[in-house]
Amino acid sequence: MRTLLLLSLLTFFFATFSNHHATAATTSVDDDGDGDFIRSSCNTTLYPDVCYTSLSRYANVVQQNPGQLARVAISVALSKVHVTASYISNRTREADYGGSSRSALALHDCFSNLGDAVDEIRGSLKQMRQIGAAGAGSGSFLFQMSNVQTWMSAALTDEETCTDGFQDVADCPVKTDVCERVTNVKKFTSNALALVNSYASKGMP
Template sequence: MAQPILSFSLLLCILYFAGTTASAAVGKSSTSLGYIKTSCSSTRYPSVCLQSLSVYANKIQRNPQQLAQAALTVSLNKARSTAAYVSKMTRVKGLKGRQYQAVRDCVDNMGDSVDRLSRSMKEISQTGRSTGQSDFSWHMSNVQTWVSAALTDENTCSDGFAGHGMDGNVKTAIRARVVNVAQVTSNALALINKYASRHRA
């Protein structure tokens, strides 16, 4: 009888520790989500911010650098997919004159945006290894400048489709994607600025 009792006791211990670990993980995830939600409340598009960053909760924890990097990752990924989509739209039949030029200009704008966001990703990773305040500020200044410029590129692309005389389907399809990219980039810039100001304080 000793063996079954021992096995049952062992099983209870395993279940106890498994439950404790699971509870800790849930608590940790909940805390991370709470941190993301609070941080996103200071952005221009808080619901978009929370939705896009929730999947990175385990990585972000309560780390402002990881939060800013995750926001940049979201922005870069969306910018890349949108740039590829807009590029395909140049081959749509029937595009002429101003319509075609707007699409071509948008391809250039989104290409610039992707380039600047890519450089920002590399630059922000350097902030964790900064040797001092001036070094940190230099890296962050570059990131803020490039992300701000990327946002301007995205808005310029969107503005190119304003007004009448544009193909309805092409205009709607492209603007919807570019506006979403601009929203997550705006949120990323807000979180980057918050990270920079907190570190400098």
């Protein structure tokens, strides 16, 4: 019941997120330097190719704004985690009807960790949307960015905890499948955190 409730909440949030951003996404990169800005920004991340491929379509939205780029990167990471959490939820139900108990436990723990990551990334995105509000000074900006950095770091840790939970599970298709998917998700979260750190280092919104 708890798993179904969490999945329902995740599905509702993702639908809201998708509708909100549907009109913002672009399918091509502008020729006025917006694409170059995203590429140069992505070069500071651990996975620059993944970063640029996933964010370049939002060039018209970002417009060489590091804060907006960080917000978009967080949004993309959130959608990736949500999709993976939904997928693993289905795998946990399959594991309940077959497979090793160790594998089933690792799946359940992984889903729980990804659910925590969704909450933390969602909190980061909410905080990012509040940055730059009227009257917000440098002290407020640094405090808010510290919150975002903390939550994004926690989300990345939760994702790593998911894959770590499979270390004692014998090699099998489920282990390989889930670990590959979550490892891919970690790239988006890591990139978003790097862009957040870059934005925070500027000291002002």
